[in-house]
Amino acid sequence: MLSRVADSLYWINRFVERAENISRFLEVSEAMSLDNPSSNAEPWLPLIDASGDRQLFDQSYPLRSPQDVRGFLLLDRNNPNSIVSCISNARENARQIRDVISTEMWEHINELFWSLQDGEVLWREPDLEQLRTIRRGCQLFYGITDVTLSRDHAWLFSRLGRLIERADKTSRILDVKYFLLLPDPSAVGGVLDELQWIALLRSAGAYQMYRQSVQQAISPTSVAHFLLLDPIFPRSVRFCVQEINDTLECIQHNSIPGSPDELECLRGQLVAKWSYVRIEPLINRGLHEAIDQLQNDLNQLHGLIHNNYFTTPALTPQDLSTISKDPSCSLS
Incomplete structure (x- = not known):
């Protein structure tokens, strides 16, 4: 393309x-x-x-x-x-x-x-x-x-842009609101306290799915876990990172023989980082620092995508119609 x-x-x-x-x-x-x-x-x-x-x-x-x-x-x-x-x-x-x-x-x-x-x-x-x-x-x-x-390079790059932006915005809204909403002990469990956490979930389009997944009182830890680490909610960081990895794998498989090592390495690190972490250690080590590192990783990923695909010589316009039909790239 x-x-x-x-x-x-x-x-x-x-x-x-x-x-x-x-x-x-x-x-x-x-x-x-x-x-x-x-x-x-x-x-x-x-x-x-x-x-x-x-x-x-x-x-x-x-x-x-x-x-x-x-x-x-x-x-x-x-x-x-x-x-x-x-x-x-x-x-x-x-x-x-x-x-x-x-x-x-x-x-x-x-x-x-x-x-x-x-x-x-x-x-x-x-x-x-x-x-x-x-x-x-x-x-x-x-x-x-x-x-x-069509499920070709056009769709893959469309999907890639959407997923990177989504991971970025979910993490940003959680980062800026999480610590603002941490109440003093006297406010925990109050009506306003719960409304504020509901508002955060709604800001991420996550309230209904959170309620279905977490059938207990809303807590800061459970909200952070859902928005960052839920494996099946389409706006969670973990879900987006996995889909970004799968999309890039299809792009690299179908366009450039010998995938760019640095890009492949970073996308693999992101998946490992967000698939095998628990929320309690993440919070204890510093939630803001973890999200800040995610922002840096997403920015670096964007830079590598730009350098590898948007500033390199074109392959051929026919790539749109000749993309491999490898079943492993049939993303939904």
């Missing part, structure tokens, strides 16, 4: 996944604010931290109101990680490779883009339904991709 095509497919899905996560973060915070209205931005600032844009936000919005947080994450075109910026970038990447993606994929990302542009004035005070519309629009794009794109 042409390296620029692989690059675009990878980033389309990272941007859409990023927009979906931010819309869910905002949706959950908006719902919480209805029960606890405040003009103070402090409860909203973890959302800025989760996107990694605190410095830019503080420079742009010195008053730091809840409305500022909403505007920064949803509509601010100077914020490269706002929803508007992410969907715009996803659409631009899709426009450049319209001959590779399906017509349905292009039509949907284009419609999602224009829904934000046309209604920009209305979005300045978003309600829950508007945020749900964005989230569902992103999720619909995943579904359209999965049912209209």
Whole structure:
């Protein structure tokens, strides 16, 4: 596959996944604010931290109101990680490779883009339904991709971008909220305490599956375990890391003879690290440090993927149609 095509497919899905996560973060915070209205931005600032844009936000919005947080994450075109910026970038990447993606994929990302542009004035005070519309629009794009794109390199690089972004955002929202939510002993088990942990799970799209899996009272340890180490929840770090490894194995098997040693080594280390660890030792050694190392590993993995696939000479455009039909690469 042409390296620029692989690059675009990878980033389309990272941007859409990023927009979906931010819309869910905002949706959950908006719902919480209805029960606890405040003009103070402090409860909203973890959302800025989760996107990694605190410095830019503080420079742009010195008053730091809840409305500022909403505007920064949803509509601010100077914020490269706002929803508007992410969907715009996803659409631009899709426009450049319209001959590779399906017509349905292009039509949907284009419609999602224009829904934000046309209604920009209305979005300045978003309600829950508007945020749900964005989230569902992103999720619909995943579904359209999965049912209209052949299981070739295009699909593999699309999946790879989505999984790396998902692992990144799940770990970030847990990292910035976990220690903020650790209550003083007098608050443990209270209504507000439980609501806050439920909100964290909802921010990761994990509440219902957590309840089915963990049939006991919510605790910080069980929440951290589910979001980091659950083997079958599709947004947990462990699940994403395993799927990233499997996807890269298929890409390397089908495109470049003699897989890049450094990339193969790192993906193997990530799987081993997150498949054979227990949550209690992880917390005791330092949860923040473990997540920080994960962020570094994901950044390094992204760099290796970029160097190996997005900046190297193209193989042939025909790779899309001649990919090996090895059953081991039939990812679902």
